Amino acid sequence: MTTLAPGRARTRRPARSAGDRPRRPRSLSRAGVNAALVLATAYTLLPLGWLLTAAAKNTGDLLGGRTLSPATWHLGANLHDLATTGDGIYFRWYLNSLLYAGIGASLCALVCVAAGYAFHVHDFPGKEKVFGLVLLGVLVPTTALALPMYLLASEVGVVNTFWAVFLPSLVNPFGVYLARVFCAGYLPGEVLEAARIDGAGELRTFRSIGLRMVMPGLVTVFLFQFTAIWNNFFLPLVMLSDNRLFPVSLGLYNWNTQTHAFPEYYPLVITGSLFAVLPLVAAFVGLQRHWKAGLTAGSVK
Amino acid sequence: MLAPFLLLFTACTLVPIGYAGYLSLFTEHRSGLGFGGSETVFTGLGNYTRALGDAAFRAGFVTTAEYCLLYIPLMVGLSLLLALLLDSALARARRFFQLALFLPHAVPAIIAALIWMYLYTPGISPVVDALDSAGWSADPMAHPLPAVVNIALWEWTGYNMVIFYAALQAIPREVLEAAVVDGAGALRTAVAVKIPLIRPSLAMVGLFTVIGSLQLFTEPVILHGVSPGVVSTWTPNMYAYSAAFERGDYGLAAASSVLLALAAAALSYLVTRLTRGRGGRRSEDTA
Numbered sequence: 226m227t228t229l230a231p232g233r234a235r236t237r238r239p240a241r242s243a244g245d246r247p248r249r250p251r252s253l254s255r256a257g258v259n260a261a262l263v264l265a266t267a268y269t270l271l272p273l274g275w276l277l278t279a280a281a282k283n284t285g286d287l288l289g290g291r292t293l294s295p296a297t298w299h300l301g302a303n304l305h306d307l308a309t310t311g312d313g314i315y316f317r318w319y320l321n322s323l324l325y326a327g328i329g330a331s332l333c334a335l336v337c338v339a340a341g342y343a344f345h346v347h348d349f350p351g352k353e354k355v356f357g358l359v360l361l362g363v364l365v366p367t368t369a370l371a372l373p374m375y376l377l378a379s380e381v382g383v384v385n386t387f388w389a390v391f392l393p394s395l396v397n398p399f400g401v402y403l404a405r406v407f408c409a410g411y412l413p414g415e416v417l418e419a420a421r422i423d424g425a426g427e428l429r430t431f432r433s434i435g436l437r438m439v440m441p442g443l444v445t446v447f448l449f450q451f452t453a454i455w456n457n458f459f460l461p462l463v464m465l466s467d468n469r470l471f472p473v474s475l476g477l478y479n480w481n482t483q484t485h486a487f488p489e490y491y492p493l494v495i496t497g498s499l500f501a502v503l504p505l506v507a508a509f510v511g512l513q514r515h516w517k518a519g520l521t522a523g524s525v526k
Numbered sequence: 527m528l529a530p531f532l533l534l535f536t537a538c539t540l541v542p543i544g545y546a547g548y549l550s551l552f553t554e555h556r557s558g559l560g561f562g563g564s565e566t567v568f569t570g571l572g573n574y575t576r577a578l579g580d581a582a583f584r585a586g587f588v589t590t591a592e593y594c595l596l597y598i599p600l601m602v603g604l605s606l607l608l609a610l611l612l613d614s615a616l617a618r619a620r621r622f623f624q625l626a627l628f629l630p631h632a633v634p635a636i637i638a639a640l641i642w643m644y645l646y647t648p649g650i651s652p653v654v655d656a657l658d659s660a661g662w663s664a665d666p667m668a669h670p671l672p673a674v675v676n677i678a679l680w681e682w683t684g685y686n687m688v689i690f691y692a693a694l695q696a697i698p699r700e701v702l703e704a705a706v707v708d709g710a711g712a713l714r715t716a717v718a719v720k721i722p723l724i725r726p727s728l729a730m731v732g733l734f735t736v737i738g739s740l741q742l743f744t745e746p747v748i749l750h751g752v753s754p755g756v757v758s759t760w761t762p763n764m765y766a767y768s769a770a771f772e773r774g775d776y777g778l779a780a781a782s783s784v785l786l787a788l789a790a791a792a793l794s795y796l797v798t799r800l801t802r803g804r805g806g807r808r809s810e811d812t813a
Binding site: 261266272275279287337344359362367369374431482498509520521 | 532534625626635637688786
């Protein structure tokens with residue numbers, strides 16, 4: 226009795242009318258909220274689940290719409306085809322993507338953080354005007370730029386080379402903006418002053434103090450740029466015609482255009498897509514803290 | 527330390543824009559059947575009037591406008607709703623839901639488009655087949671606009687939800703407690719307190735979505751091969767691409783790229799102006 230009494234008193238207090246009214250809608254809406262979230266999650270995850278199962282089907286099962294059973298498990302065969310078609314060109318594309326995105330994003334993050342650091346630390350005439358120009362760069366659609374870049378690259382003669390895709394991927398005005406926000410958050414002015422009083426030069430201060438303190442920012446810019454380069458399709462499509470230079474996205478597109486004539490390319494496209502998604506999914510699952518920090522830094526401040 | 531970025535920025539952004547602007551003023555005239563070489567003629571704004579006078583180019587902007595009208599309210603509404611649900615005290619497993627909803631963004635646009643293309647194809651898609659056996663014969667390819675909007679929703683709703691959710695989490699708890707003390711329910715708190723407080727995030731998402739919408743290219747290009755409604759000039763970007771690579775008309779391609787960039791700039795200006803103007807007026811009222 227004594228244990229029941231306070232409990233009853235607690236449920237009664239907010240109730241203005243009938244005794245257990247506030248209780249039921251609360252539990253109902255808890256179920257409702259979570260059901261809505263589960264529903265939304267199903268919408269985002271099921272297509273990925275389909276990709277996972279489709280990668281284990283061969284052409285006949287895929288086009289026949291047959292469900293997957295152990296007897297129709299062809300993942301091994303698909304992987305073998307993926308590795309051998311076109312002399313293993315898929316893995317060359319994969320390597321290209323890793324090069325474009327890995328080196329490109331590393332350099333881009335470094336360049337962006339250096340620029341953001343300079344905007345944060347130094348004062349120079351016209352600084353805010355230059356920063357405004359950088360922000361304007363955020364607003365120029367990248368695909369509206371790709372075609373002009375192609376026209377320019379063909380003038381200079383670098384079309385269909387590694388550099389035509391690599392160099393533009395080093396530029397990310399939004400990364401500079403993010404880096405500046407991060408510097409403002411992580412770099413107390415006193416530390417830099419102390420370094421200067423100790424006689425460290427500008428570059429040395431940046432390298433041994435600034436860079437170290439904005440490491441989370443650097444990783445964040447790297448992550449976002451890595452994804453952007455890995456996902457980029459329009460620029461390589463415009464710039465490259467030699468399929469040995471293709472990144473994975475363009476290679477898969479190329480195979481997909483052939484599926485009409487050669488249905489045996491279907492399993493290749495699907496298995497290849499699954500493999501192209503894996504590193505990004507792994508990166509986002511592993512580096513949750515960083516992409517959340519990046520999204521927050523861009524939106525709240 | 528600014529130098530490397532400014533150098534690259536100039537080379538890869540400013541110079542191409544300038545060069546496109548320059549190229550857009552010229553037209554190549556091929557003499558004879560194309561054997562006699564070509565000469566480049568200054569045509570002033572001729573390429574611009576040609577692009578603007580082309581019904582296909584204008585149709586691309588109409589497609590983009592329709593896409594924006596359908597996609598932006600749906601996407602912003604849905605991601606805002608999900609963020610509010612996640613922010614409510616009732617949600618469980620928040621980290622899991624955030625990651626699961628964000629995950630499609632890790633999928634390259636081209637692969638997202640490929641997955642959905644297969645999911646739209648009768649015979650391959652379990653969804654279409656299930657609808658079929660339920661007596662609903664659906665052909666998603668017959669309606670390219672909703673088909674493309676769905677792919678974009680799948681890719682971006684979770685991403686923007688994380689932005690809204692982060693902004694909601696940053697609202698000081700005292701403000702929300704004050705609303706509860708004043709007798710506001712969960713719904714009223716959301717509409718009257720939470721949404722106005724995250725207006726900066728809404729503005730940023732709106733801005734980037736508008737810029738993104740104008741760039742529509744990858745998804746329709748994938749559907750181009752299978753959906754009769756998606757012609758090769760379906761969006762302004764596709765128009766510019768086909769002008770350059772199918773017709774070899776660089777002047778026209780440059781002019782339409784410049785027009786696209788100008789449209790993006792104008793729309794971005796409008797979006798910032800609208801959102802900022804409203805916020806500014808409100809703070810003046812309270813002051």
